[in-house]
Amino acid sequence: MAVAPLKVGIVGLGNVGTGVARILTDHPHRIAERAGRPIVLKRAVVRNLNKPRDIRLESGVLTNDIQAVINDPEITVAMELMGGIHPAREVILALLKAGKDVVTANKALLCEHGNEIFHAAREYGRTVCFEAAVAGGIPIIAAVGQSMAANQIIAIQAILNGTSNYILTEMQANHQHYHTALKQAQDLGYAESDPTLDVNGLDAAQKLGILCQLAFGTRVTTSQFEIQGIDSLDLSDLKCASDLGYHIKLLAQARLTNRELEMSVRPTLIRKDTPLSQISGPFNAVLLEGDMVGKMWYSGRGAGQAPTASACAADLIDLAVGRAQLTFERLDLWRERPEYPVMPADQTTSRYFLRLRVEDKPNVMAEVTGILGAKGISLASIVQPEAPEVDAKSNTPVVPLVIMTHRTTAGQLQEAMSELDLSSSVRGPRICLAVAD
């Protein structure tokens, strides 16, 4: 092959960076065949040159000087794989200014500074690729930007955090308690040492934000919609949902309703006989609904070295072939332009699953349904399983009450729940979860 090789610099040789370096060094022929020319790793920038590494690189490749990438005109593509906001933001801006196309997997950065980065890329005539930033190995950026190009996307439903999904699967299938399952996820390397952003829903919310930018051209910050994590779920919630025919998943949702975006990230009941409910362990899934193609969905590993590196390498190949540049020009992201506004959280609608503990006395079901009815919430079912117990605080007998509502607004539900909290017949803790359509 006589075509000049594409020379690449990697900034950050952690888990993903090492994975990309490995693909390039282990499979040079495969990559050259698919890219139309060799892709050569010229420099890998690390903080600590002496740290032991899982990969052998040719001498001279490893450096601790970012300028060795920025100032090398031979390097036309740079990969930011450090993660975090700073100095990743400054590094990407410097790389773009130096005339490099950039590949990144940094969802937090894009969510927060996508505007600035894409503006700079357009100003300098460069391309930014970020297939690995959302749902790891799932080619969701290509799906939205290219394969569904004839469609207006009208809804997204997605499982975007592998750690949460692993924990929920363990709780559901193996009856593990939350903290045991979380510990396992950490031992298996799925969860970060600080898993807060995984289990509190923020990681999924950042990814949903990027998907909404792509699908709806709307810039969304994570403060604009309801985010609820899985950290308050109890085994008994999963058991109760299961008895009704549902699994609980951390579901990220966005739906176009009357030109507004209804968005949320929260534990959600999903019917067992749907593919989405069967996504297990560390897998991610994204369901897109287009006005032409209907429902389309994608599943695969959302994180991990090889899947994420596979997505980064696909970006590199796209840049080498020249496709990425054409796509970037058309994607038109993070621009100032008319957007679909995000619907205020209290106006979003859903069906809900409620679990209350109520006093075991004759008129309590009438009282509860009365309060819900007064707020305009109609009920699909109300079940009182035979499992009386004694409330420790009041020393009175209590029974569980399981309610499925019809579609209602979050605001109505919130009002009803506040009123229920005031009722002397209702005892905490109470559970209120959304139910997927």
Added chain:
Amino acid sequence: MAVAPLKVGIVGLGNVGTGVARILTDHPHRIAERAGRPIVLKRAVVRNLNKPRDIRLESGVLTNDIQAVINDPEITVAMELMGGIHPAREVILALLKAGKDVVTANKALLCEHGNEIFHAAREYGRTVCFEAAVAGGIPIIAAVGQSMAANQIIAIQAILNGTSNYILTEMQANHQHYHTALKQAQDLGYAESDPTLDVNGLDAAQKLGILCQLAFGTRVTTSQFEIQGIDSLDLSDLKCASDLGYHIKLLAQARLTNRELEMSVRPTLIRKDTPLSQISGPFNAVLLEGDMVGKMWYSGRGAGQAPTASACAADLIDLAVGRAQLTFERLDLWRERPEYPVMPADQTTSRYFLRLRVEDKPNVMAEVTGILGAKGISLASIVQPEAPEVDAKSNTPVVPLVIMTHRTTAGQLQEAMSELDLSSSVRGPRICLAVAD
């Protein structure tokens, strides 16, 4: 937008052709925005100008003269949407020779004449796009050719025929008999008026052939692997599989084993707690396993006007943007080159589900397991449900026997089944189905 429009000719204005025309005429702004320039339908070639149609086209667009497309230098992209082998083959060759890029959804043609068509395209420096030829709305061509470019694909498992899947879903979920479900599929427009190719597995086999060309660079004809349709399945088979925790799907499979391709299309038992088993109704699904990304999968509507037209329109947009030309150059399809050979059908391996009717007498289970054991087939389970009946022919009491084998070759199984057929204790009909891993 000052960029010159892309002018398109459609050959064949049936269901899919009308869908594409509708997208172009109903959503010109959306398409222009995503394509970077307007895409204009200049000519639509039909056999009968006077046939009533579901779409209004500008005057002069409709023609019954294929030369109006071939000889118009303004038309740079032509869509072959006639279906069938002849004259579709001749039309595509003429269009390529006249310098047009071609979009087609014609799987049968590609399966049979892909070689000749891709050779001609390369000779004339043109591009052939065929996203809609396999799995309708699912962007599987883009997934294999682009998103998974860093991977060697090692396995494919797919539900590729929507009609069969609809019938099996109806049999499974609503206990419809095969012929009732088939009739429904026809009434709903899922099945062709002659549904033979849908239900005998050949349609799925042609699509699997194209996927294998893409994923493995191997040219496969449908005579090289086992193809079994759903037309001999009975309600009781689905019921029995369900009792064991499986759904039955028409599964197309290809797996790279020791540099050979193990391929088959046949009704297969799939565990209920997997997403693939939950693909219902007219939906398709494709599971790809890459050596980097692991298992990835895709699901969506495999047929129908809007999904197929959506895929064709994505091809048009890719051509307008210039991506399709770059991809085609790299895809390197239907070339003469080293291939992975297809493994002879009798050497392929699988787990199997057997259902026999045997005489209700003490030593029959020993006899059956003895015959299987002598052929080297080891058993995972053997169950004799209590459901004695009387064999009409011999007037002797018979009972069902349900066997799950461990992995064995199709050849071994065939030999064992022949021997069982000779046993006086075994009565037909007997069922033998593959079980997915």
